[in-house]
Amino acid sequence: MAQRQMLYFLFSVRRCVQLPVASRLCSSRPQNADKAVENVCLLESLSSLGVDLSSARRRQPGVLKRALTNEKGLARFLQSKGADVAAVASIISRFPRCITRSSEHLQERWNLWRNIFQSDGEMVEILSRSPESFFRSSDNRNLEENITFLKSLGITPKDLHRLLTTAPRTFSNSVELNRNMVELLQSVCASVGGDNQKEFARTIISKNLYIFIRSTNRIRANVDFLLSEMKLSDSEAQVFLQSHGALILDLSHESLKKNLKNLRWKLRSLGCGEEDLRKMILKFSLVLFMSAQLLNSKLDCFLDAGIQIQQLILKPKVLDFSVENIRRRLEQLRALGYDFRKHGIGVLDMSNKRFQEKIRRLENEL
């Protein structure tokens, strides 16, 4: 008991609480010899929780050598929040360092996240999905500052929730990293003549929830590339970046270059020029998101069905649907003798429900 009180004292004076409270002190060897050796008691304890030791060892071998850990406390904590035994085992197996967090630390971090979520269950779901996002950093002050910072940008509670749900890693980034990203976005805004930098950044974040888990280098490279390749005017650039263009920034720089190169090549081979390329991208930026192979196979589906490339350039949104969906629809329309030259391709740009209704109407007309 005295030992435990001593531990309590030690933890309370540390800035980043990492040590366990109600943990096992089981070390059968002297300190020095212990260094390179796994803690047998810990291994047994983890096994009893159903942890996949080989997975844990492969990911973070150092954790298995620690004398002090809090796996039991962690398990109790997570179970009290609604996680089942299998979920706890899976979390530890995938991010073993989580067992080095004290119960107080866990409670505090949980509370900080919980302010943004609706329920514990929702959080358990995210933690099970991505244990690393929650546990990788032990800095609760940084987490708090992050939330304050993100709120200060004017991000709505709804978007904050979406951000934490979709890209939970954002909240484990250092505030500096996140701030750098916002500053980059604001400088981009200024460089394209925008006057409301805050609004600009907020819009891009809301459109692209993954932005904070990308590097500023990537975003900068992609923005520079897109603006110079597409020769956009300031106002075009502002609109583009604040709509679907925001999503394109996610791509690895190499993929973006590759995809644009392919699209340019494909259009040229069909007799189109730079203006057609620009038109297509501005109308439906996500055309750049598609891999060369996927894009080409979709375009070929349409062309093979007798649709003109100019029709696709004017209505590129039809490329948004999956190849299977496109094939199915084209087949249904072919069976009905649908004439795209006469009726256009708008029929292909509908939700499935609406499309099937349209097919029924066409059948009745026959």
Added chain:
DNA sequence: AACACCGGGGTCTGCCATTCTC
């Protein structure tokens, strides 16, 4: 009623390399 325009919603981790800290 049928169509066109438009924007929204879901989705993303697990690993490696480097830097920091003790």
Added chain:
DNA sequence: GAGAATGGCAGACCCCGGTGTT
């Protein structure tokens, strides 16, 4: 020097329906 903390990367859409117009 070991382990912890942090930054960065690969991978590469699809679908729905509200609403205004004709």
